[in-house]
Amino acid sequence: MHQMVGYHRPAAVAEAVRLLAEPTRVAMAGGTTLRHDGGAAPVEVVDLQALDLDSIEADGPLVRIGATTTLQALVDSDAVPDLVRRTARAELPSTLRSRATVGGTIGSAESDSLLLAALLVHDATVHFADGRTAPLGDVLEVGLGSGDLIVGVTVASLGATAIAVTGRTPADTPIVAAVGRADEHGMRLALCGVAATPRLVEPAEVDALEPPGDFRGSPAYRRHLANVLSARVLEELS
Ligand SMILES: Cc1cc2nc3c(=O)[nH]c(=O)nc-3n(C[C@H](O)[C@H](O)[C@H](O)COP(=O)(O)OP(=O)(O)OC[C@H]3O[C@@H](n4cnc5c(N)ncnc54)[C@H](O)[C@@H]3O)c2cc1C
Known part of the structure; x- marks a missing residue:
């Protein structure tokens, strides 16, 4: 602490x-x-709680989500895409969902965050207080700079989605998860538990991944899961 x-x-x-x-x-x-x-x-x-950054606004095929929107507010909003609502619910117990925010989830950049994987496949763009915007994948890869303040995230709301997860128990955080979305622009696939943060991957590169290992799964086991779970998601979306 x-x-x-x-x-x-x-x-x-x-x-x-x-x-x-x-x-x-x-x-x-x-x-x-x-x-x-x-x-x-x-x-x-x-x-950040007095900054009035907790609104959710639908804008045609996009949804703009303020940085201090709580995960419970995502779960409760009809404007938020289903996959984002489901993964926000899976992320934390209700006590923490009522405090934890979208901006804090990006700042924490946990490897096993299903919500970050869902935001990635929904083409999330991160908006900073100085007017810069960046794809979420770039923000996760580089990390937040000192003084960076996220004010919101924009996501694409349409398309078909699928998710496949393996955890120690159904409610536990995933060891590995695959999340996908397909729309008229193509397919996006994101994986949790195979790198330092969730990341977008091309289906052809899944077998070449070199995940880190821990007590929940060796690198080889995680790579095996990544292949199996990605195949399930791709099949569901094809
Ligand atoms: C018991 C427990 C279990 C957890 N389980 C999970 C889990 O399963 N999956 C998971 O992904 N996470 C998990 N977490 C981590 C954490 O709860 C989440 O990542 C949460 O969403 C963080 O949100 P927050 O608003 O509380 O962030 P904070 O704690 O307030 O901030 C987290 C980081 O983000 C930065 N930050 C916050 N908001 C902004 C902003 N607007 N702009 C720039 N930087 C910002 C902060 O400076 C800090 O570095 C867990 C935490 C606990 C305590």
């Missing part, structure tokens, strides 16, 4: 950006990761 030595609660995005320019300060959304994990260095937290 971080040693928290200061607390700020800005009421405007510009003020949050100014506060976060100081490297000893970190953004705090739901705080579920920050209060649980964290480094040794003392930090001041910049609480």
Whole structure:
């Protein structure tokens, strides 16, 4: 857990950006990761909850989701694509879903996040406070820079989706999962549990992956799961 030595609660995005320019300060959304994990260095937290970034707006074939939208609000919204709602529900128990946010899920970048895999196949674009946008896959690969503030995510809402998961129990976080979406622009496939963060993959490259191993699965077992689960998703979408 971080040693928290200061607390700020800005009421405007510009003020949050100014506060976060100081490297000893970190953004705090739901705080579920920050209060649980964290480094040794003392930090001041910049609480994002007064920034009014928790709206969900449908815009034709897109949905814009504010960064501090909670996972429970995703589950409850008819405007959010089904796969995103289902994976938000699977991500955490209800106590944590009512605190944890979309921006914090991107900031945490957990390898086994089904929600991140779902956002990837829904062509998620990340919007930053300084006006930059970037595909979620790039943000996960590079990581957030010091002072970066996510204000929202845009996802494509249409298309057919499929998901295949193996975990130690049905409700546990996945060891490996495959998530897919098909629309008139083609197929996207994303995998959890085969790299440091969930990632988009081409079906042909799945067998060449070199996943990390841990007590839940060796690299070879994870590669085997990735092949089997990807095949199930592709078959369902074909
Ligand atoms: C018991 C437990 C179980 C968990 N299980 C899972 C799991 O199964 N799968 C999973 O994926 N995660 C899991 N997590 C991790 C965590 O709960 C989630 O990733 C959660 O969605 C984080 O959201 P938050 O809003 O609480 O983030 P916070 O803790 O507030 O922040 C997390 C990180 O993101 C940064 N951040 C937050 N918002 C922004 C923003 N708008 N702009 C820029 N940076 C930002 C923070 O500075 C911090 O580095 C678990 C955590 C706990 C405590």
